[in-house]
Amino acid sequence: MKRARIIYNPSSGRETIQRVMLEIMEVYEKAGFETSVFETTKKAFSARDEARRAALDGFDLIVAAGGDGTVNEVVNGISGLEKRPLMAVIPAGTTNDYARALKIPRDDLIEAAKVINKKETIKMDIGKVTSHNSRLDYFMNIGAIGTLSELTYEVPSMLKTLYGYLAYLTKGAELITRIKPVPVRIEYDEGFFEGKANLILLALTNSVGGFEKIVPDARLDDGKFTLLIVKQSNIVQLFNLITKALNDGSHIKDKLVTYVKSSKVRVLPLSKEKMKVNLDGEFGGIAPMSFENLRQHLEFVAFTSKMKPHSRTMAQTADEVMLKRAEEEYRSASKEMKKNHKVNK
The missing domain is CATH 3.40.50.10330 (Probable inorganic polyphosphate/atp-NAD kinase; domain 1)
Structure with a gap:
């Protein structure tokens, strides 16, 4: 048996x-x-x-x-x-x-x-992580960097248990008012991004934070991350992007968003400020960090x-x-x- x-x-x-x-x-x-x-x-x-x-x-x-x-x-x-x-x-x-x-x-x-x-x-x-600052070696859903990505591990476990998804929404409303862009270089298969970004997201599935339109065309087994970079934006622009992401997924065509597929991604901070990495909703370490998709x-x-x-x-x-x-x-x-x-x- x-x-x-x-x-x-x-x-x-x-x-x-x-x-x-x-x-x-x-x-x-x-x-x-x-x-x-x-x-x-x-x-x-x-x-x-x-x-x-x-x-x-x-x-x-x-x-x-x-x-x-x-x-x-x-x-x-x-x-x-x-x-x-x-x-x-x-x-x-x-x-x-x-x-x-x-x-x-x-x-x-x-x-x-x-x-x-x-x-x-x-x-x-499955995503493989390489960094001397990493707490995890692999992740199965998302890797994220930026103020909003800190949401899941800033919500106390007791609040998660008592109030479920409402706890995330409440914390999210608080965090969005103090979002600040981070200077970064991001290297991927077909090129690179260098500048200030509000959010960096590597997705292996289309389900992110309970929503399925943030990375609407993600494939589960093609050997590619969906890389989404939200460039420096003000609060009004961010709210507009969030609305598009929740409604119809049209944010991926916005000029403030870089949206590509890549089998490997490397994230390099361009400042001395520590850049926390969220892996599957948990604190995963500090960038610089490299990611490889294991197909x-x-x-x-x-x-x-x-x-x-x-x-x-x-x-x-x-x-x-x-x-x-x-x-x-x-x-x-x-x-x-x-x-x-x-x-x-």
Whole structure:
């Protein structure tokens, strides 16, 4: 029997996951997985370390149950390994951007678990980070720099739990009045930007802060970041851009916005002021920082039949994934047998 390890954060969102954990386990058991659970602790990177341990122990499926921060830790735990297990997401956080991108139900944790029964998966791009100031090695959704990007880690966890998305909106209204541009050089595949910017965003999916039109044409598995740079703007111009981004996505054509696709991005501060980097909603370190897109690096259980065709280049069913892995293991075992046979001769 295949094995699944659920790694869950008991304090995510409105802290409801504990009440339905037995039902979630039952879903995976019925899907053919011998299922066990790990509750994260207050120790730093608890979820990351457990994900790595479980992957090295040969688990077939690792389920990240919590908010985007929990998903990020699990991604960091297994992305550096040669053999990476299948991943699933149970969205128990506040915004659940990644579950939105994977088309996982976000209003019912049991239904989210049942997506495993669809037998659909997708190989997702993952961002790799290089910097001596980085706290994380990988990210799966967004990398951001600028005052607005500090929003997610400036909202206290207690407010996130009590007031959910309203807490972000309240904090955002406060931050926008004190936005200041930062001098920076940004290098990407086809060129560079040098000047002052209010916001720098690298997106791997089209779901950013709960909105799907900020990077409307993002593809999940094409090996490219969507790079969005908001040039120096006043408050009126910023409000106009935000309105366009929330309504129809027409901000990407505005003269104050640089909007390109790139497999690699390098961010270099041009002042002595520390430039904080937000990775998947958490503080990720200080620039300078380089980003590389690892194409189709991790396989996720997803509701791919609900995805728009332009959002992906390739999707696989879980059966196809398992068959491919079995074929690879068979070829590897055959090579080893032939090698041993020659030695014995």
